[in-house]
Amino acid sequence: MSQQFIDTARQPTSLSLLVRQVRYEAEGINSYELVHPLGEQLPPFTAGAHIDIHLPNGMTRQYSLCNAPHERHRYVIAVLRDEAGRGGSKALHDTLQVQGLTTVGAPRNNFHLAADAKKVILLAGGIGVTPMKSMAHALEAAGVPFELHYCARNEGCVAFREQFDTDWAHGQLHFHHDRGVPSDGLDIAGLLREPEAGTHVYYCGPSGFMKACAAATSHWARGTVHFEHFKAPEPEPASVSPAPAPGSFQLKIASSGVMLDVPPDKSIAEVLDEAGIHIETSCQAGLCATCKIRYLEGEVDHRDYILDEAEHGQWLTACVSRATSGVLVLDL
Ligand code: FES
Structure with a gap:
């Protein structure tokens, strides 16, 4: 096999991995098992981590790892083919084939x-079950009691059913099928009505599900509720039209005093890149925090779905954040 890790540094940032298995998991969902072409161990990951997949058409997409974090011989992702999406999942379904190679970023965890x-x-x-499955494996291994509530339209939409149907010593698994009628599904508000000391909640799913979980946990203590969006939420109807036009503003680089103009049609990351200051980006949608930068002065219109209120006081995401003040001073 001639292909090897692309980056030969001790902790590679980019890997060329072999697609060892593609498996039909549920309606529209395939899982992909990725391994080192020479059978070597892969960089470790923790539950909740994701990897970037660099597709042959130039797209980069992030997918949560869903296997057990103690496994070092493989990464497993599961991808729902989204016909109405931006094309990444369709391209992945169409191009990742068994025995093929794919370029993958090292795992990151937010x-x-x-x-x-x-x-x-x-x-x-x-x-949204993908990070939860990895978390279930990690909690089981650590002996931490957990409940996993998996909401899917019907039985045919449940991925990894056989793997979930094994004995869990520390976990209780519940499957909820609404068959297209949300009120027939899990009563999220009822489940989360009474916060319990020491209990943490994690959620991930489509827009309506995220909103229901956010509303149901609004009274839980800060730091006990964790979530991850897998795509940018749909805007509230009131904000759909007219969309707020992004204005122009300036960036000041704290270390050099250099001033840069950010026009309405460019992101902070793009402007910095053009000025020779490369900021690593991944999702380009405010979902992953790869591009976060500390700012020192100015008012930020954050527009991300990953940083919390406390982080917003010091950090912005260069791919989506804008300014509501004339100048933002960046700690660069
Ligand atoms: S690149 Fe993901 S939040 Fe900016």
């Missing part, structure tokens, strides 16, 4: 399990 949790409630909506 969705960590809390180390001090006494109990964990995992809420998965549809393909």
Whole structure:
């Protein structure tokens, strides 16, 4: 096999991995098992981590790892083919074939399990089950009691059914099928009505599911509720029209005093890149925090779905954040 790790540094940032298995998991969902072409160990990951997949058509997409974090011989992702999406999932379904090679970024994690949790409630909506599955494996291995609530339209939409149907010593698994009628599904508000000391909640799923979980956990203590969007939420109807036009503003680079103009049609990351300051990006949609930068002065219109309120006081995401003040001073 001639292909090897693309980056030969000790901790590679980019890997060329072999697609060892593609498996039909559920309606529209395939899982992909990726291994080192020479059978070597892969960089470690923790539950909740994702990898970037660099597709042959130039697209990069992020997918949560869904296998057990103690496994070092493979990464497993599961991808729902989204016919109405931006094309990444369709391209992946169409191009990742068994025995092919694919370029993958090293695992990154913005969705960590809390180390001090006494109990964990995992809420998965549809393909949002992928990080939850990895978390279930990690919690099981650590002996932390957990509940996994997996909401899917019907039985045919449940991925990894056989793997979930094994004995879990520390986990209780519940499957909820609404058959297209949300009120027939899991009563999320009822489940989360009474916060329990030491319990942490994690959720991931489509837009309506995320909103229901956010509303149901609004009274939970800060730091006990964790979530990850897998795509940018749909805007509220009131904000759909007219869309707020992004204005222009300036960036000041704190270390050099250089001023840069950010026009309405460019992101902070693009302007910095053109000025020779490369900021790593991944999702380009405010979902992954790869591009986060500390700012020192100015008012930020954050527009991301990953940083929390406390982080917004110091950090912005260069791919989507704008300014509401004339100048933003960046800690660069
Ligand atoms: S690149 Fe993902 S948040 Fe900016």
